Amino acid sequence: MSIINKAAAIGGGVIGAGWVARLLLNGIDVSIFDPDPEASRKVSEVMKGARRAYKQMLPGGLPKEGKLTFAKTIAEAVADADFIQESVPERLDLKHKVLAEIDAHAPANAIVGSSTSGIKPTDMQVAMKKHPERLVVGHPFNPVYLLPLVEIVGGQQTFPEAIEVAKEIYASIGMKPVVVRKEIEAFVGDRLLEAAWREALWLVKDGICTVEELDDIMRYSFGLRWAQMGMFQVYRVAGGEAGMRHFMAQFGPCLKWPWTKLMDVPEFNDELVDLIATQSDEQANGLSIRELEKIRDDNLVAIMEALSKQNKGKGWGAGALHKDYTKQLAKLAAKPAAKADGKAKTAKPAKKAAKPAKAVKPAKTEKPKKKSGKKG
């Protein structure tokens, strides 16, 4: 089903292992490089969780898993991959080192995605001497094997064709690619998260609420809303009959009120870390991370499944995508032999990405595209 023939994962932390899980469960072979001696155990823990979640999505049985190989070097991992996802820690020097090596050894037509949640692709691709034009940011959300979003961001040297192929690749493994129109640090998702996170730190530091109270305030109110409509659509509906203009006129002025402390960053000292870590321990109420992970995954599957039955059975938002994705996986599970003759399928997008474009056209100047994917 997927247009990827062989994938490579560089980095096997929470995010890297999440990519590995999504790829393997789609029947794609993955070669991984991670110097951590614990990497194999950590990846297999994540795989266990992912398998468990996918079994709930697919009671009829899972597709045959891809084969996982642990490579000893980056060169070995990327040697015959047509899609490489980099998920190493967020340090520019490290990204440079790793991307240079990927670029030196990967096939010329392979697409390189970076999981960075904030570094600009332009700042990363300078380290790629051979084919910087095939680097895109492909920023996922944890748990990668369940949450569908991937933010795609191109840098100044990225070919628009590379972005198109990346979109196809991510969509082929059940994800929702959204292309960010202009390159900025932290893109869109983490800008929003960071804004809320700063404010949350202030609220806890100032003793307005505990982490548990803050979490409850989120998940019993706007968290439920945002699982199905984003902030703008929610406000459109809240504006009632008068619509969005009315809402904006009514709530715009509030922006001028002293309603956030965000102009300022709380000092990130041991005291704050202790306060939050201690409150977080209390909140967990004896549940281990593994137990919480299972509960989280069950909840996410249940929410997406519930949404897949809405909108007169067509599914809504992540639910519509979930419906298509589980169908795709079930089909794959029913035809375990189909993969063998699928080799040729990868040639098309890979070629597209590698074809020398007319000129190095910065991705951010491309025309706004038609709406991608199906309407929520």
Added chain:
Amino acid sequence: MSIINKAAAIGGGVIGAGWVARLLLNGIDVSIFDPDPEASRKVSEVMKGARRAYKQMLPGGLPKEGKLTFAKTIAEAVADADFIQESVPERLDLKHKVLAEIDAHAPANAIVGSSTSGIKPTDMQVAMKKHPERLVVGHPFNPVYLLPLVEIVGGQQTFPEAIEVAKEIYASIGMKPVVVRKEIEAFVGDRLLEAAWREALWLVKDGICTVEELDDIMRYSFGLRWAQMGMFQVYRVAGGEAGMRHFMAQFGPCLKWPWTKLMDVPEFNDELVDLIATQSDEQANGLSIRELEKIRDDNLVAIMEALSKQNKGKGWGAGALHKDYTKQLAKLAAKPAAKADGKAKTAKPAKKAAKPAKAVKPAKTEKPKKKSGKKG
């Protein structure tokens, strides 16, 4: 089931009508005052939507609805109410006028809740000459008849007993009361929303994404997460085996990066309103507000129902509450006659609130309470 005998609603906009709907569907009589000549029609529109949503929650049938009366004055509306919810526009002068009138005419032991999403109760209760001690902020989230959260905030003159009774009252109509420990403008929920909203306005204004793209980025990623665990719990799990301290150490430094524009407020001019309203029209893709409302409500019910089956059948977060709430309503529906002899039940909490406390103890100094409600 509820400890409210008769409620009054002052203001029948989207929020006020949402309160009316929740109360009526719990079998509670409501007297409403709203000078808008369209109020009756608007409330009945909201009632239609709420009835529709509750029918999905309760296929076995709804409780007998409370009786709705349109009062000609505030005095008439509150005359024999034991619970009054104020939901007038967010202007302090108007709040003062309305609260003074409520206070002058309501029974001495009635609890007064304000739906304000940002004004401090201390600043509002100065207008209440007789019983300022019974004012609490009871800040709900739209749609009030479905979303369970209510933030309770006391002012300097609020009796701790009033907060306790308000908690009981809101919980009795299926809500999740969370008491905010210290009084600040915008409390907790709207602080977080405002932070995200400001950032969102920048992202759209700067052309990084459209409102539809931003919404998709939310609802295909962290929106799904936040329907079931809040930000801190999510990050605890994301920290993996190393836990919260590790997560904080890893991501704390990012706070210093130039990742938000929040130090600054985008100018709220016609151009920005136009840009957002136009993009929002496109996003709606021909669906009317009413149609979107129905979809939203169906989605919310489906999500809460899905969560009610998680955690080994005990339910999780809003799902655990939803399970209890629908049980409570089903019981009420099965015993339509039970209400008649329930008059005496209100005496207890109402008395508690009115009893002259030892001294006017500011609510915000009260000791941290035991965890309220059931653990998610």
